[in-house]
Amino acid sequence: MTQRLPITRRNLLLGAAAFGVPAILAGCGNPNDRRTPGASGSAARGTITIGSNASDEIPKKSLETVIKAFTQADVRINTVDHNTFQENINRYLKGTPDDVFTWFAGYRMQFFAEQGLATDISDVWQEIGADYTPAFKAASTGSDGKQYFVPFTYYPWAVFYRKSLWEEKGYQPPKTLDELTALARKMKTDGLIPIAFADKDGWPAMGTFDILNMRTNGYDFHISLMAGKEAWTDPKVRQVFDTWRGLMEFHQPAALGRTWQEAGQSLAQKKTGMYLLGMFVAQQFPEADRDDIDFFTFPEINPQFGTDSIDAPIDGYMISAKAKNVDGAKALLKHFAQATSQNAATKLDPGTLASSSKADTSGYSALQKRGAELVSQATHIAQFLDRDTRPDFASTVMIPALQRFVGKPDDIDSLLKDIEAQKANIFR
Template sequence: MDQPSPISRRNLILGAAAFGVPAVLAGCGSDAPSPTGQGGGGLGTVTIGSNASDEIPKKTLDTVVKGFTQATTRINTVDHNTFQENINRYLRGTPEDVFTWFAGYRMQFFAEQGLAVDISDVWQEIGGDYTQAFKDQSTGVDGKQYFVPFTYYPWAVFYRKSLWQERGYEPPATLDEFTALARKMKADGIVPIAFADKDGWPAMGTFDILNMRINGYDFHISLMAGKESWTDPRVRQVFDTWRGLMEFHQPAALGRTWQEAGQSLAQKKTGMYLLGMFVAQQFPEADRDDLDFFTFPEINPAYGTDSIDAPIDGYMISAKAKNVAGAKALIKHFAQASSQNVATKLDPGTLAASSKADTSGYSALQKRGAELVSKATHIAQFLDRDTRPDFASTVMIPSLQTFVGEPNEIDPLLAAIEKQKANIFR
């Protein structure tokens, strides 16, 4: 079947200032020639700055690059969080030719800074392989394209079918049913909700879905753009609701990585986990067919379950690229349906962005993920991609970690967020 169009068109508001971080990425990882990507063609050497540091995404990129024969490639792989936190200075320093990044607001932010190459000419060749919605998410505020979408993945509540069948659990449709299910799991000796926030970003997904379920997509995006107050009673209701669910969350979350939480789900120590579909990476291949999900249940009937997070990952060319011709050839390779078919086969937690990708080989989980996205009315890109990078990294990461550690101190926290927001969104 054809790949569904996942991203609804919307105006993306651009941040005005980049965030400051102390380190650069170049040299942080392995800058040796990729053992799988030495094409040796006539376009010289193309370098890639990659945040694909986990085992499966790293293997996926290596394998896809191996199929690129027009140039020799060198991949500099950097820890995912380090890459994201240091991207601004990296792009202003000595970046690789091509770098992994995100669609939408985050792409536009660096395009406006003059840190990315206009690839509108590439889109003239590859545009027929993407829906208009994906093109919109690759387009800067100047109307030019700067990004090639590669894969995307929805966020949902994941669980093991065998455990649920054994215990008689059913996917909840409302928050009350969700809470009742969590209580039953707790009584059964199972930690209801796997949870981890050592790296700072996973809790953003919980905030996103609660805010969209309670206040709707438009309010959420407006809040991310700095147009709403964090002391608004509507925002407080999000944190109040979250606090009410905390007793069901896996404890000591600030000392746990998402990988460890995912493994607890795989081991049936926890009952469910709100995360991106990439949680499948933490499951042994033999157990992946046992993984299923439901979209986070309704809280406010006015919005139902019309919105989800489904971030798009892809590639850009840095403005300081030494080999632009080779870089453009490489991103055309990434845009090919055949390349994305390789990626979705190797990585069970992703879906292909190309509308020409072969979805017939999708696992049951991937088919369900594509269906979930196709039915959503609104698609968010994720908190740290829908707002300014400085606000996400310097304000929201520590603020949400503070809340996770002390969920009863809501009002002072929201006042502090609002004060910092006012200084950043000026």
Template structure:
């Protein structure tokens, strides 16, 4: 992806992609200018709690004034490529791993290696690696992360004598017991397209291991492989225990079903906590998805890293880099994780003593994992994730008995994209 000439029409299209008025998109000084003036952030933190957390952290920035342009999370992701080619903000929220590297390699992001020379001591080598592109330079500053796990209400489980299952057979038996007790066993929602990816990820890693999963995501394995079919066969066996009509439900609505005690458990990211009243967070607990294949046990999880990048067309690069240093500070991340119980701080210097019991449990889960994936739509090409996998998984949910044809279709599309 090269750098096209910006026309007035292109500017209008780029701004409209995120619903931002053209007059406001990418405001600031001249390209590459000084830190004076305004730094703009294109943010996908559209839910109330993360939106407030980001605003509070930014309010503590002592540099240039900051304007946050918030866009619905899904709209942001679906239009990111057009946005970065148009008139993007100086700084934008994004993800580590493959998706970060993809835009870095297309020349759509600014090298922030100089920022890393000042903040590097606050991050682990693994986080630096997750922020680096193939050229060895850094283009991303980690802010927070959140593991995926199965969440449940401790009071509901205590009342019925439920225990976290250690194997898939135990999970299936527990789901059957929940049904008999009048509960929907597994909360489920996929109206937005991406939540079902978490189920695919964990089943693939439990059945076939982390290495196969990552290789499949990078286009090196065939989707018609018997191992992939085993994933969907296993999932098909669980669908009867899932919350019905998932394609018409948002993750927030499914999380609220868990909060109301209507569902027994829910596989999602730690951000499920955002849908619980503060006074009820102590009743929320988690466990990792149980073992399926003893060869791999429970050694892998999804734990996506969220953070910030600077667009290649940033107008206030100096101010943007100063803002990234502020966001990298442990004090900033402490503010964020206190306001948003659905996140954990990336900085090694963050004060975890203020974590809720749920955040502490989540941190322990991550520390005990041997392999950490970034989530399907972050571990593969963004075009493959959005144009192939979202409709494919929704098709599976609606018609789970058509696995062979579905996998052939995915493989054919993958071959065209990963050329």
């Protein structure tokens, strides 16, 4: 079992406020791929390929912009739909992967490092380490003590809403679950769908489970459950699903047929009152409306834990074990680690924050500043369900299980028994 490296506020901001188609990611000749020439035409370090999951318009443009400033080599970006990328990542890395690939910090990174599917970049960290806090380095470190990942951006999960709508209706951010329920009832009376919700892609519901579990049972139990050390049939877990079922009447209906982008647009259009999601929801708002976005951290359920924990996943880059241009790939990772690169990305993508402690945050939007503040105030920071557990458990067990719950929320006991049985086969 991989040793997990939990991230806490004290460490994280010390000093700073996929399994199916093999070569699809590397060899697809995507019509949206972009080759960025080096400064001297025939680049000094040859050609570097990147397998990218940045398929949405804003993150895609952000990556392309950052790559344009890299002058040491030619870079080819092979962009694949975000969900397809994640679902195919295992066979992709075992097949003919790109030199560099977008991925996630923590357990998800460690899993592929342990499989021998990633290149040790400890030498890169000798040069970039001073630009990161100790916990960002910890989140980039494998169970063998070596580094395999360069953090680029991160983003908190919270409950987002439109300030103008709330001011018009006189709504106030709830501090407890009872207050949240009362607010949702008031929104229904006012003709709004209280909570935007979507789970067509399988992963968004994980964020709801994460926060309900951490609010109910605490961060330590949540991380232990993700590690396969707790039983899904434990009454503590059933309580989480009972609480969630009680909120279902306020959720946007037909969630299994809706993408997170569509749910985000419903929030932007003032058809829904609030939305628990990552800060990247801002991508679905017209630029002119982004100053109208605000959020609150999910309210207290159990006073023992209060609101001490949040999800704040870290995105970044790794080098595949089969990279053809390791030298060029390492140079590119150093470029991603530069504060100027991350500044360029966060300027273009309003839903992200820079990982480098040397990044210039003075240009952050009000939303980004609020996001950084939320993370700095959290005692415990989780990476997200599908990043805090084994990728096979997340994809083959939890995605269908949570979608099953969303479709039939009254069938909790048999659902949890099924999850536990499958967990026992995976976590041996």
